[in-house]
Amino acid sequence: MPGSFPPCVAFTRLWLTLLVVIPVNGQHEAALQSVISLEPPWTTFFQGEAVTLTCRRYGFSLPQKTKWYQKRKTLKPTQETSALQIRDSGEYWCQADSLLPSMHVNLVFLKASLVLQAPPAVFEGDSVVLRCHTEESVKPETLTFYKNGLPLPHQSSELHITRANLKDNGQYECTKKNWFRTLTYSNKVRIQVQELFPRPVMMARPSQPIDGSPVTLACQTQLAAQRSNAQLQFCFFRNLQALGSGCSKSSEFHVSAIWAEESKWYQCKAERMNSQVGKGSRAFTVPVQGALADFQTHIVPASKVVFEGQLLLLNCSVKGVPGPLKFSWYKRDMLNKETKIPKSSEAEFKISEVNSSDAGEYFCEVNNSRRSFVSRAVPITIKVPVSQPVLTLSAGKTQALEGEWMTLHCQSQRGSPCILYEFYYENVSLGNSSILSGGGASFNFSMSTERSGNYSCTADNGLGAQRSEALWISVFAPPDTAKNRRSVPVVAGITVGLLIMAVGVFLFYCWFSRKAGGKPASDDSRSPSDSESQEPTYYNIPAYIELQPVYSNVDPKEDVIYTEVRRTQRRQKHAVQESESPRSRNQTAEKK
Template sequence: MPGSASPCVAFTQLWLTLLVVTPVNGQHVSLVLRAPPPVFEGDSVVLRCDTKRSIAAETLTFYKNNRALELPHPSSELHIRHANLKDNGQYKCSRKSTWAWGSVISSNTVEVQVQELFPHPVLMARPSQPIDGSPVTLTCRTQLSAQRSDAQIQFCFFRNYQALGSGCNSSSEFHIPAIWTEDSMWYRCKAETKNSQVEKQSRAFKIPVQRALADFQTSIIPASKLMFEGQLLLLNCSIKGVPGPLTFSWYKRDVLNKETKIPKSSEAEFKISKVNISDAGEYYCEANNSRRSFVSRAIPITIKVPVSQPVLNLSTGKTQALEGDLMTLHCQSQRGSPYILYEFYYENVSLGNSSTLSGEGASFNFSMSTERSGNYYCTADNGLGAQRSEAIWISVFDMTKNRTVPVATGITVGLLIMAVGVFLFYCWFSRKSGGKPTSDDSRSPSYSEPQEPTYYNVPACIELQPVYSNDPKENVIYTEVRGTQPRRKHAVQESESPRSRCQMAEKN
């Protein structure tokens, strides 16, 4: 046994007979303490105190390290059940002498050295710092003594004193399919013989579980993130560093940050046969392993749609305007991806432009003038080719010039009517007075000084001279009638009668 001088010495100690010569009826009596060969943990040990002659068991006493042991009942044998390291020590037996009062007869001393069947196990985790959701293998390591290699040991595993699995078994390993950050607890294991006579536990061991960092790999076909309407879009998502099995889901985030889960997208590949403008947005995939969800980075997809032919409208809806009117042109394309640049033209001369993100088009305001009568149109362009609207003809009138036509016409007609009325009144008055001219001597005043005739201011004798004026820009002929009054002459020089003057006017 370990600790003894040599096997021979041990054998001698085990079987040495300590002879104590005592005269009992003229004979000698001896006590011998016998012990078994090497002792291991869990073994049952019997120490027997023998004599050549039968001795009453009540007279025997067993000692360990010179301390008397109390037995449940008198016996010549000392039983040690399930020996362990605490049972190590020096044992002997003794009896009282029957012929000498106070005399004690002792046996030989036997040293019992209990050997370990196996050392305390050590718990190990592989990997020692697992990633969130990855598998872990626990190993409970120990080694049987070479002299008891045939012994059978079973192992148990615990998490915070809660047994893992279905209990103890012969395997020194325990497999955890997936360990998570909330499973970062204290683990330990226990090794024991099948009859549970020897059991030993490992020290508690905390497994640090690290949060998983998903390594997403996303690909897109075509490689460009700028696509044209009608093209094929193929997205693929793969992930590393996260244990499976995994399920994938695809999501789309539009310009308003509204997220929509795409139906029928439980695969790592997502396909749109023909994209349109509504498919524009940011796409990302989500991988789920029933315990954790991992999200990839978003892939922005831009769908370019050429603009349709724009439509040009007027705010008033009329193609005629007056000088100084405020006119609003509105240009809009029904289709086309943003941004759309709208530009307005007058007779191929740019008036201005405006870009917009919305599909409501753009407007242009300006004040009308006669110089701006002509064709107006607009163009729309989003980088995929400009489109031109139909031209609109707008006519502009200057009312300050057009008002002279009715005014001049009214004055002319009024003067003509007045002249005809005065002439008819004069003729009627002349006939009523006997047909004599007012310049007759009989009707003249008696004073010798000549005086002007009383008919001098008769309007009928005013000469009317028409004046014609043509505007080269207009097709209208303007007529203006001007009245001229002759200078006054003395009555002696002016011998013509009013009637003759009227007749002259009629001839003219």
């Protein structure tokens, strides 16, 4: 699977990562490794000679506990000074305290007349001495050094390599010429110049700084454990220009403020002091992020609704924007016009007593000399109690005729919306109306004489109701309507009287007719004239007699009504008894 590693490899990678990030005296070590040193500093000796091995902690400090190893067996130090004297050939290493074991040193003790002695390790920049060692003294001109089989133009018992580098790698040996011009060859020694420290890596803390914020540049590298006492110095560059006053022993450089337009190329260089060994990092671009201002606006009162005359306090705090910061306050009115508030360079803005003109949206601006950041607007509502409303009439008069439509208008000159207007007649509510903006409210109704009296209105926006002054309205009936209203009781009285008279006459007539019909037909006391003038007599009375009053005024201007009453009889056919008198038949025949 791509990107996966065996457990041992993964552990090794993790271990190396941990080694890089552990600082020691401004540097970063490759490993917390024990260090073994030799005195004299050679690995090849004549038999019978001795070498002292010393085990140290990283940085060449003495450990508290030391373990020595030779191949697969553990040795004990001869002294408590962590030193061990060796006279036998073999592979040795040590472990100081709980550090990692040191590098292995292969010591060789030879039974020969000529040996080439070399240090156990050579690092770039080291001053190396190779020694062609003989048991007896010889003349220097009889000694010759060879590199990779080729003689070197040097005749001395020691070969000095100044500031070793990779071109000095190779296999070395020396020869001795005797009196008979025969050559004696020494042992061969391979010199492998090791890297004193790897190429440094440029890093930034934080890795993604915010625009305008401070940042620390770190030049990370590591010294070899055997040279952990070496001194390095570091130099920093931006766009190939040196930062600061020059190189220093510190592997870090602090930038007080880094800006996006300056975030181009950064480099660092690590070099060994008093040496020509120096290495530069690759070009590195610091990923500067745009500042994300996190504003917090605190308001007193917290409800964002302030009553007229109260204290208004706004406090602006911001996170994520590097300082120093300068604050400014702005107000946006209902027309979206922004106005900078003078004398408001602090994070706190205060209005001791607010009024209606202070309503609007407030926001703060912070500036750090390079960037400006604006907070969200905070709407501030100023609640103003309503003033005493004024009640007016649309017609402009306080007298009205009955049936006329009247419009009442109620309005408060001051007051925060929404305002509820309510109309009253003698303290009895007529209705209400809610108004979101100015202009007041109106109420329409038809006037009647019963509604003459005091009218008023109230206005209320939740901060206390206010009542207008009472307004008296008089309602009058039109003249014609008044006369007709006075005539109605008179006409009604006369009509009732006439009806009562008609009923009385009708009852009398019925009684009289019954009386007349009851006498015998041969009654001589009745005169012929009387019998002729009488109506025919029936046993059944008429079904009804309707009295219809007919009245008219001679003079319409007069209030008196003259009434004429007429009696009409609707005739109906009625069954007559079979034993009808001859007189009745004669009267009937005469009429026919």
